[in-house]
Each structure stands twice: as structure tokens, then as C-alpha cells.
Amino acid sequence: MSTQARTAGILRGQLARHAFWLGVSGVAAFLVVWEGVSRSGWINPIMLPAPSVVIQSAAELAVSGALLRHVLESLWRALLGFAIGSISGLLLGIAMARLPKLHSFLNPLVQFFRAIPSLAFVPLAIFWFGIGETSKIVLIAFGVFFPVWVNAYLGTRDTNPLLRRAAASLGARGWRMLLFLILPAALPFIIAGVRIGISTALVLVVASELTGAQFGVGYLIQLSQQVFRVDHMFVGLIMLGMLGFLFDSLFERGLAKWLPWYGTENDRALQPASRP
Amino acid sequence: MSNPAKVLPWLSIPLFLAVWQGVSWLELVNPALFPPPLTVIIALADYFTHGEGWQDLRWSLSRVAAGYFSGAAAGIAIGLATGTRPVASGLLTPVFQMLRPIPPIAFVPVVIVWFGLTEWGKWFLVFWGVFFGVWLATHLGVQRGNETLIRAAASLGASRRQLLFAVQLPAALPVIFVGLRTAIGTSFYTLVAAELSGAFAGIAYRLEISQQNFQMGRMMAGLLVLGIVSALSDRLFQKISRHLVHWNPP
Numbered sequence: 001m002s003t004q005a006r007t008a009g010i011l012r013g014q015l016a017r018h019a020f021w022l023g024v025s026g027v028a029a030f031l032v033v034w035e036g037v038s039r040s041g042w043i044n045p046i047m048l049p050a051p052s053v054v055i056q057s058a059a060e061l062a063v064s065g066a067l068l069r070h071v072l073e074s075l076w077r078a079l080l081g082f083a084i085g086s087i088s089g090l091l092l093g094i095a096m097a098r099l100p101k102l103h104s105f106l107n108p109l110v111q112f113f114r115a116i117p118s119l120a121f122v123p124l125a126i127f128w129f130g131i132g133e134t135s136k137i138v139l140i141a142f143g144v145f146f147p148v149w150v151n152a153y154l155g156t157r158d159t160n161p162l163l164r165r166a167a168a169s170l171g172a173r174g175w176r177m178l179l180f181l182i183l184p185a186a187l188p189f190i191i192a193g194v195r196i197g198i199s200t201a202l203v204l205v206v207a208s209e210l211t212g213a214q215f216g217v218g219y220l221i222q223l224s225q226q227v228f229r230v231d232h233m234f235v236g237l238i239m240l241g242m243l244g245f246l247f248d249s250l251f252e253r254g255l256a257k258w259l260p261w262y263g264t265e266n267d268r269a270l271q272p273a274s275r276p
Numbered sequence: 277m278s279n280p281a282k283v284l285p286w287l288s289i290p291l292f293l294a295v296w297q298g299v300s301w302l303e304l305v306n307p308a309l310f311p312p313p314l315t316v317i318i319a320l321a322d323y324f325t326h327g328e329g330w331q332d333l334r335w336s337l338s339r340v341a342a343g344y345f346s347g348a349a350a351g352i353a354i355g356l357a358t359g360t361r362p363v364a365s366g367l368l369t370p371v372f373q374m375l376r377p378i379p380p381i382a383f384v385p386v387v388i389v390w391f392g393l394t395e396w397g398k399w400f401l402v403f404w405g406v407f408f409g410v411w412l413a414t415h416l417g418v419q420r421g422n423e424t425l426i427r428a429a430a431s432l433g434a435s436r437r438q439l440l441f442a443v444q445l446p447a448a449l450p451v452i453f454v455g456l457r458t459a460i461g462t463s464f465y466t467l468v469a470a471e472l473s474g475a476f477a478g479i480a481y482r483l484e485i486s487q488q489n490f491q492m493g494r495m496m497a498g499l500l501v502l503g504i505v506s507a508l509s510d511r512l513f514q515k516i517s518r519h520l521v522h523w524n525p526p
Contacts, residue, residue: 019362019365019366021366022366023366023367024370026367026368026369026370026371027370027371027374030371047389101284104284104285105285105287105288106288107285107288108285108286108289109288109289109292112289115503115504115506115507115510116499116502117461117464117502118465119381119468119469120465120468120472120483120502123483123484123486123487123495124487124495124496124499126487127487127495199377199379202379206379206381206382207381207469210381210384210473217382221382221385221386222385224385225385225388225389228389230386230389233385233386233389234386236382237378238378240377240379240382241375241377241378242377244377244378244379245373245374245377248377
């Protein structure tokens with residue numbers, strides 16, 4: 001290694017370490033200011049509980065087992081709704097891209113429903129499916145469907161025609177073409193859509209639980225509001241933030257492990273069509 | 277009827293409405309639960325001629341506008357700062373990345389505790405929903421700027437301010453506009469969250485009230501209005517952005 005390269009390497013390491021400590025001090029400053037404001041007496045500490053109080057309440061909730069139960073219930077709903085919504089979105093997206101007639105027939109209808117914020121369907125879902133599990137899962141599946149659908153459609157439609165013709169001239173047709181050419185080519189878009197779908201599922205699970213449930217993080221927040229435990233509301237918020245972060249990093253690690261080439265050309269899919 | 281590709285797009289919505297109307301006439305389902313399109317259209321007309329339609333629309337749009345513009349302005353300003361200054365980025369990025377995954381709807385109960393049912397709470401929610409997306413787009417857009425252009429401008433003696441406003445910002449604008457466009461969708465959905473949880477007027481508020489009064493026709497009309505308004509704002513934004521960032525529209 002030349003001296004120059006070594007110096008550059010050391011510099012880069014120093015920069016990374018520098019950024020890390022800056023980040024730590026940023027988060028620390030945020031927490032200290034929050035703690036300070038809460039304890040200052042300018043505002044009611046019940047309205048804005050300090051981080052130390054929130055951590056204490058989180059520990060209490062965790063020890064009693066309630067926290068785990070809330071999280072597990074939410075996770076289960078989100079996963080089931082996500083599975084239904086993303087699979088149907090994927091299937092319809094691919095089908096519509098492969099069958100132009102189906103696309104021109106269905107597109108206006110799907111686009112129309114996509115324009116309505118899925119949250120606005122909460123009252124309707126309750127009306128049709130009651131306040132039980134069905135309405136929640138239908139709502140989540142409905143919301144997840146659109147981002148997955150639109151990205152699966154775009155990705156499948158925009159596969160490189162050269163590759164398609166090359167495969168066709170080698171005799172690939174039907175499912176072979178789909179499985180070995182179209183799907184791998186559409187994968188960056190599909191992945192981007194699935195990623196938006198994950199965050200949509202987490203948003204909608206909260207929305208559906210706010211309107212009534214037995215357990216769930218959204219329900220925890222709603223219930224705590226009614227009994228004025230703002231500290232418990234913050235515990236719920238932090239759990240949601242952590243879940244979102246956790247899923248996103250899991251997703252990224254899975255990508256790096258199973259699809260290591262993804263990201264080399266993902267600028268194309270950097271800004272997928274989305275709508276929560 | 278020469279070309280089926282030209283006819284088909286005009287078929288799906290009428291067919292969907294016709295089937296729906298037919299199902300309702302035949303009373304295959306309870307028409308009170310699934311009001312037919314005609315009922316919905318009558319409810320829609322009634323909503324805007326005799327009802328609170330315009331007033332609701334005005335309230336909802338003013339909330340979206342207040343939250344959207346303040347959130348977008350703050351997002352762009354802070355994104356420019358974190359995008360150009362490594363110290364600002366190092367300090368703020370982890371804090372924002374920590375707060376960003378919390379869905380704005382989960383804030384609704386907290387906002388009610390803090391602000392009550394005032395307008396401040398609604399503005400805050402829309403602001404919260406818009407801010408992070410715009411910030412991230414601006415931050416990434418500035419950071420991905422072409423290093424060569426920056427060096428060229430710097431070697432020609434551009435000051436920091438000139439560099440920012442003449443080179444870095446225009447280069448980042450296409451990415452910023454993508455963020456701004458996504459934020460339009462986000463702002464409408466946070467608005468719905470804010471209004472469903474308690475308001476005195478607004479399109480989504482009327483949805484909730486219609487549900488409680490079992491006025492399914494009016495509820496569907498409300499959904500229709502929401503869809504049209506959010507689709508129209510998206511279209512309008514696209515038009516404006518094609519004009520403004522004509523070299524690379526989102």
C-alpha cells in the first residue's frame with residue numbers, strides 16, 4: 001500500500017470515528033435538553049415526561065409482560081396484513097404488466113383507489129368488518145397492496161427488451177421467461193415496493209388499533225391517553241420507532257446477504273412510486 | 277371500436293359502478309351498508325349544495341397547506357445545512373433518523389394531550405409527517421451533488437453562499453422535488469389521522485361523523501372528495517415541478 005493510500009485510509013477512519021462521536025453527542029444533547037426541559041418546571045412534567053421517567057415506565061411495562069404482549073399482537077397483525085397485501089399486490093402488478101388488456105381495463109380503477117389515503121378507510125372498515133381483527137387486517141392489506149402493486153407493475157413493465165428478446169430467441173417462454181428473466185429484472189423495484197409496504201403496514205397497524213383493540217402498541221398509546229399516562233404513550237412511540245428501525249435494518253441485512261448485487265444499480269429504483 | 281386498448285380504460289370504472297348499482301338493486305347486500313353509486317352521487321351533491329362541503333374543504337386544505345409549507349420549508353432549510361456541513365450532519369442525522377420511523381399517526385393521542393383539539397395540533401401533525409421526508413430528500417440530494425462542479429465553482433472563487441445557491445441547491449432540486457411530491461401524499465394522510473381523532477370541521481371529520489350517524493352515502497362521498505383532492509394536488513404539483521425543474525422532473 002502506498003503512503004498516500006494509507007494516509008487516505010487513516011483519514012477516512014478518523015472521519016468515520018469523528019462522525020460517530022458527533023452522532024453520539026447529538027443524541028445525548030437531544031436527551032439532555034429533553035430531560036432538562038421536563039425537569040425545569042416551565043412545563044408540567046406529566047405532559048412531557050423526562051427520558052429517565054420514560055425508561056423507568058418502559059422497564060415496569062416490560063417486567064409485567066404487558067409490553068411484550070402489546071408488541072407481539074401488533075406484529076402479528078402487521079405481518080398477516082402485510083403478507084396478504086404484498087402477495088396480492090405482487091401478483092396483480094406482474095399480471096397487469098404482462099397482460100396489457102388487463103392493465104388498460106383495471107388501471108383507472110386501481111389508480112382511483114390509490115389516490116384515497118388508506119387511513120380514510122378506517123371508519124368504512126369498521127362499518128363493514130366490525131371492530132374485530134378482520135377490519136384491522138383488511139385495512140393493513142389494503143394499504144400495503146398499493147405501493148407493492150405499483151412498483152411490481154413498473155418493474156415488470158420496464159424490463160430491458162433486449163434481454164427479453166435474447167431470452168426469447170433462446171427459446172424461453174411462459175413461466176421460464178417470467179421466473180428467470182422478468183422477475184430478477186424487476187426485483188429492484190419489487191424490493192423498493194416491499195420496503196414501502198413494510199412501513200405502511202406499521203403505520204396502518206397503529207391506525208387500526210387506535211380505534212379499538214384488546215392489545216397492541218397503538219392500543220397502548222390510545223389507552224394511556226385516556227388515563228393520562230403520557231410516559232406510557234412515549235413508551236409506545238419508542239417501541240414503534242424501534243420496530244420500524246428494526247424491520248428496515250433486517251430488510252437491509254437480508255438484502256446484503258441474499259441479493260448482494262442489489263444496490264449497485266438501485267439508483268434506478270431509488271425513488272419508487274409511493275403513497276402511504 | 278377499432279382499438280381495444282383505447283376503449284378498455286374507459287370501461288372499468290363504469291362497469292364497476294354498474295355492477296355495484298346492480299348488486300344494490302337486487303339487494304344481494306344490504307344497501308344501507310353498501311350504498312349504490314347513485315345514492316353516493318346524490319349525497320355528494322347534497323354535501324356541497326346544502327351541506328358543509330365547501331366549509332369542510334376549506335378547513336382541510338388550510339390545515340394541509342399550513343403543515344405542508346412549514347414542514348417543507350424547515351425540511352429544505354435543515355437538509356441544506358446537514359447536506360453541506362458535516363458537523364451539522366453528524367449532530368442531527370442520528371436524532372432525525374431516530375425520530376423518523378415513528379409513524380405520525382401514533383402521535384395523534386400525544387398531540388391531543390399537548391394541544392387539545394386546536395388547530396395547532398393538526399398543523400403539528402402534518403408538519404411532522406412532511407418534515408422528515410423533505411429533510412432526507414434534501415440531505416441526500418445535496419450530498420450526491422457533483423463534486424467536480426463544486427470544485428470548479430470553488431476554484432472560480434465562488435463564496436460559500438454562492439456555492440450553495442448557485443450550484444448545490446439547483447443540483448439537488450430534482451431530488452428535493454421527489455421528496456416534496458411524496459410529502460403531498462403524506463400530508464393528506466396525516467390530515468386524515470388528525471381529523472379522524474377529533475375536529476370541528478373537515479373532510480375526514482365528516483367521514484367520522486357520517487359513520488357515527490350511519491350515513492353511508494355521505495361517507496362514500498367524503499372518500500370520493502378526499503381521493504379527488506389528493507389526486508388533483510399531486511397532478512398540480514407535477515405540472516408545477518415540470519415547469520420549475522424542467523431539466524429533470526420527478
